[in-house]
Structure formats: structure tokens, C-alpha cells
Amino acid sequence: MVAKAGKKIELVEKMLAGDRLSLARVISLIEDRGESLPKIVHEIYPKTGNAFVLGITGPPGAGKSTVTDKLVAEIRKTGKRAAVIAIDPSSPFSGGAILGDRIRMQSHSGDQGVYIRSLGTRGKHGGLSQSSKEVVMALDAAGFDWIIVETAGVGQTELDILKLAHAVCVVLVPESGDSIQVMKAGLMEIADLFVVNKCDRPEADKLVRELVNMVGMTEAAKNSWTIPVLKTQALFDQGIGELFGQIQAFRDFAIEHGAIEKKRAAFIEEEIIEIIWNQVVQEVRTKMDNAGGRKLLDQVLKKKKSPYEVADEFIS
Numbered sequence: 001m002v003a004k005a006g007k008k009i010e011l012v013e014k015m016l017a018g019d020r021l022s023l024a025r026v027i028s029l030i031e032d033r034g035e036s037l038p039k040i041v042h043e044i045y046p047k048t049g050n051a052f053v054l055g056i057t058g059p060p061g062a063g064k065s066t067v068t069d070k071l072v073a074e075i076r077k078t079g080k081r082a083a084v085i086a087i088d089p090s091s092p093f094s095g096g097a098i099l100g101d102r103i104r105m106q107s108h109s110g111d112q113g114v115y116i117r118s119l120g121t122r123g124k125h126g127g128l129s130q131s132s133k134e135v136v137m138a139l140d141a142a143g144f145d146w147i148i149v150e151t152a153g154v155g156q157t158e159l160d161i162l163k164l165a166h167a168v169c170v171v172l173v174p175e176s177g178d179s180i181q182v183m184k185a186g187l188m189e190i191a192d193l194f195v196v197n198k199c200d201r202p203e204a205d206k207l208v209r210e211l212v213n214m215v216g217m218t219e220a221a222k223n224s225w226t227i228p229v230l231k232t233q234a235l236f237d238q239g240i241g242e243l244f245g246q247i248q249a250f251r252d253f254a255i256e257h258g259a260i261e262k263k264r265a266a267f268i269e270e271e272i273i274e275i276i277w278n279q280v281v282q283e284v285r286t287k288m289d290n291a292g293g294r295k296l297l298d299q300v301l302k303k304k305k306s307p308y309e310v311a312d313e314f315i316s
Ligand SMILES: Nc1nc2c(ncn2[C@@H]2O[C@H](COP(=O)(O)OP(=O)(O)OP(=O)(O)O)[C@@H](O)[C@H]2O)c(=O)[nH]1
Pocket: 059, 060, 061, 062, 063, 064, 065, 066, 067, 089, 090, 091, 092, 093, 094, 097, 100, 152, 197, 198, 199, 200, 232, 233, 234, 235, 236
């Protein structure tokens, strides 16, 4: 897995020149995690660093894709280019979300300044976060100013968003349950902005009040940015302009305070560690597969040695 200098990958060159089909193929190559991956990243990486990455997370069916679709329209009004990645769009709530997302985002089809892509479930090679991080790199290099990453906030995925987003917007709905649940889900720690969507439904104001209270309580700890709680009816295009305004305000604030630079550094460090980690694991497996490893394993299976003893022996 070494990225040697030499012949440039034609596909990447075309992608950098703005060819969408090449971009799609580069993304597939990143997802497949094949042999060309290091070279692809090698060529893409120097062109990155311009895009602002916005994570949109929240419970299944909260309206994340609808909000995203309307945000893309706002971004386009500013003349900037937007890419959307939907990660693991597999919620049963909206019935085959990949198709659903396509339909919802159809308003942008034919717009060269918009690119939409769904990323499949966790592949067998490497984690979801590494692929999605490298796909973000590709989109950044391809010249998209905004990259919106949608993840369904269930379990671990909502934390994955922190590994690649410069800002995180948490979308909730009146029926999300009381705000104590929100706190439990750890969303309070990851949110830079809260959106209460589907405000056409009852109980919306109650959730807004609770969130505002909670934000107030944690404010002292966060000591800077006041997390806004915004009301939207994404389906009816209500409140989106305001939301985009707050997202831009957060971006400006974060840039001014050096927070984006810090995040970039942290993401790259994580990426390097992941690359090393994957190679080490690969190497250990290969060595384990050798006769010696097999013998050691047998000794553990026969209870002659403990796993720790064998691990120590193996390392030395
Ligand atoms: N009443 C109402 N419905 C909405 C609103 N926004 C979105 N919806 C609907 O809610 C459903 C789910 O919306 P999505 O945008 O797919 O939600 P999501 O969070 O992306 O869903 P998953 O990706 O499956 O987790 C769709 O039927 C939308 O039309 C809103 O403001 N009010």
C-alpha cells in the first residue's frame, strides 16, 4: 500500500477537471478500498482544504433529507456548489430511503453545481468513517464548497459524524420524545445547531423550549458559541433561510476562532492512525496465518496457555 509517484491516474485528473462520471467512479474506487486507493488519495489530497463539511444527523424520519434538499437550494442561491452524501440511508421509516432521497433531491437534477451520492453500508474493508472521510476529500478536491453529510443518528453513527464534519446540525421532531432522551443520546454534546423540524405538528414549541433550556444549562461549559434552536417545516420550505443563516454564522465563528483548523488537524491525525492501524492488523493476520501462529492458537484452544501469554509470545 504505497503511493508512488509516477504516472497520474487519468480518472482522477478528469475528476479534478470537473468530469462527474469520473468523480462517481473515483468515489466507487474509494468505497471498494482496492489497490489504487493510496494513489488516488495521494493525488486528491493536495487539492483539498476548501470545502466546509456540514453534518446533518438526527433520528430516522426526522426530515434530514428534506432539510438537506432545501439547504442545497439556499447554498445554490449564493452561487456556491454543494455535494450531499447520505450515509447508510437504510431507515425503514421512509421506505427505502435511497430511492426516497433521489426523489426528494430531484429538484437539483441537471444542476452541475450539485452532486448527490449515497454511500452503502459499512464495507468489509475498513470502517465507514474512513471511506466517508476519503469521499469527502474527493468532493472537496472536485471543487464543492459545501459538503453535507447525512447520517441517521442511531447508536454509533451519530458519533462518526464528528470525525468528518466541521459543523453538526441535529434535526429533531416534536415526537422525538422529551429532551432527557436527547441528552441521553449524546446529541447535546455533538450539536452545533438544533433544528426542530415538522413544526406544523403539535408539541413543537414544547420541545423547542426544552432544548433552549438545556442549551442554556450547558452554555457555561461550552463558553462560546450559543447553540441556536431553530424551527423548520422543511417540507413546506419554512425556516430554512434562517437555518442557513445560522449555519453560516457558525462557520464564520468557527473559522475566526481557529476551530476549523483544529478539526482539520484532528481528522488528518485520525486518518493516518487508521491507515497505520489497518496495515498493522493486516500484517498481524498474515503472520498469524503462518505455521507458528496456528501452533500458538492451538495451545490456547487446548488451554495450555492463556490468550495473553500467547499474544506476548507472538509479539516478542
Ligand atoms: N409534516 C411534515 N412532514 C415533513 C416535514 N419535513 C419532512 N417531512 C416528511 O417526513 C418524512 C421523512 O422525511 P426525510 O427527509 O426522508 O427524513 P430523514 O430524516 O431523511 O429520514 P431517514 O433518512 O430515513 O432517516 C417524509 O415523508 C417527509 O416528506 C415537515 O416539516 N413537516
